[in-house]
Amino acid sequence: MSSNQRFKLFSDPVHGFISVPKTVIMALIQTPEVQRLRRIRQLGVGHLVFPGAEHTRFNHALGAMALMQDALANLSEKGTPVSPDEQTAALAVALLHDVGHGAFSHTLEHQLIEDFSHEDMSRVLLTDLNERMDGTLETALDMFDDTYQRPFFHQLVSSQLDMDRLDYLRRDSFYTGVAEGEVGAQRLLKTMRVHPLSGGSDAEVMIEAKGIYAVENFLISRRLMYWQVYLHKTVLAGDELLRGILQRAQVHLEAGASPDWLRRGSHALLFFLDHNVHVDEIETPEVRNHYLQLDDTDVLFSLKQWMQGPDPVMADLCHRFINRVFLRVRFLSQRPSEARRAAWRTEVADWLVDEGLVARSEAEAAARHYLTLNVSRHTAYDDNEELIGILGRDGTARELSEMADTTTISDLTGFVEKPYVCFPKPVDLDLAPVLDD
Structure with a gap:
């Protein structure tokens, strides 16, 4: 042969x-x-x-x-x-x-x-x-x-x-x-x-x-x-935005709401958003089969559907990802205090209200989709x-x-850690003295 x-x-x-x-x-x-x-x-x-x-x-x-x-x-x-x-x-x-x-x-x-x-x-x-x-x-x-x-x-x-x-x-x-x-x-x-x-x-x-x-x-x-x-800070911004979108979908589902516009998303993606799946369950046929049906296409399709929905926050978040209007990421020299975080949340909540994206009563809750604090961590040789x-x-x-x-x-x-904050670009957060220059 x-x-x-x-x-x-x-x-x-x-x-x-x-x-x-x-x-x-x-x-x-x-x-x-x-x-x-x-x-x-x-x-x-x-x-x-x-x-x-x-x-x-x-x-x-x-x-x-x-x-x-x-x-x-x-x-x-x-x-x-x-x-x-x-x-x-x-x-x-x-x-x-x-x-x-x-x-x-x-x-x-x-x-x-x-x-x-x-x-x-x-x-x-x-x-x-x-x-x-x-x-x-x-x-x-x-x-x-x-x-x-x-x-x-x-x-x-x-x-x-x-x-x-x-x-x-x-x-x-x-x-x-x-x-x-x-x-x-x-x-x-x-x-x-x-x-x-x-x-x-x-x-x-x-x-x-x-x-x-x-x-x-x-x-x-x-x-x-x-x-x-x-x-890269813009990659981190994209990651945070995508996770914020899924968190927003879970807010609707956890509230007992199951709006038709949300259900227009991918069935495979909604399965995981609608169920509290733990790693111990991944061998079950239902979880495994839904996982195998899920790929990048499902996520993008869902975002394009939700971008047309009646929830202004979800529509805005999806628009940002689909059209690459990302949030801003700034690296910090240290993790901010809880008081500083609360002040930042208030600033973002005020901006959401000013933009007409959410009512004042819901602004603080919605702000968590736009303001995130995280840490990038890596070592080349562990x-x-x-x-x-x-x-x-x-x-x-x-x-x-x-x-x-x-x-x-x-x-x-050894590990190098870089705390960072992700927030909307129009919001002028007071980052001193935690900004990493």
Whole structure:
């Protein structure tokens, strides 16, 4: 059988041609669960800030799988045995690691299901796919859960230097045009190895000493991408606005109201707004099926419907998102006192009344959709997680900070927190002395 019969090629602007074996991997790509990822933008509302960032979770899933192919090929060349079944399982996990993402990616992750993270749903969907495919994904499930007898496979999927991060940094840098996020993925893969080489139960993925600067560059790029893209103040403004819209919908539903204009929104979205769904319920068919019906299209459709409704506040909020009339985000040097917050709420409430959006009696309650206080938080290298190992030329394994420029690594370790306030641009909030200049 010729190679072009055994593989299907996908043309990817980041990695070039991606060869997908016509095995269970191609069958997985054809499933509704994976095809749904085409309808979920990788960067949530990021495309409203970076015009080129229209790429999807599907692009990223293929990219992570492609990098897994390269990683396994390099590790095999260096002497670590990888069986055909392990190869297939690892590719499947890389492909499916984000299959549980919801509409607008991370933006609504904690809005629709209580105590939820997308990994929880990825686990549920991976289990479902395994049952439909007669148990062919058992090894993939073990790798996902980190219960497989060779734990280095899990590290390739979920660690501080995994295929997921390598792809999304390079891909998001490419589509946003933020060059600082470019990482030397191939350099990292070429210097990656398993120690000990046999890849047994005690083996870990490490980077050879000659790749240490590529690791430092990767961590620096990650930090820059978070502050310049993922936590960009206008992205945060879009996130807060979208969450405010859903909160407004829940106000109507919690009041026992079920107006026809609200019900014109997506059935799948309204299911989660109308039910207090907890993460413990995601395995139930009703929750899972509604979740799989929900993507970016449902949210945008709902907003366009609600923009025509009789609630001036909801109409205004939806108009702002659809037409990109965002609220303002200002970073603060410290968290404001409760007295300062109360003063801000009063100012926003007064503005809502002056604009004719709400009656005085409802202004304070409506102000919470327009005024939010939050904290952006990130670390490039979390020393509380599994650390990155460096394998010296003498065969000695050490943690990254022991071998790298300790000043650089220490600067990248630990969380940086930036409090921020989001509010309407026409409102002149008194931010002194908490404004972060």
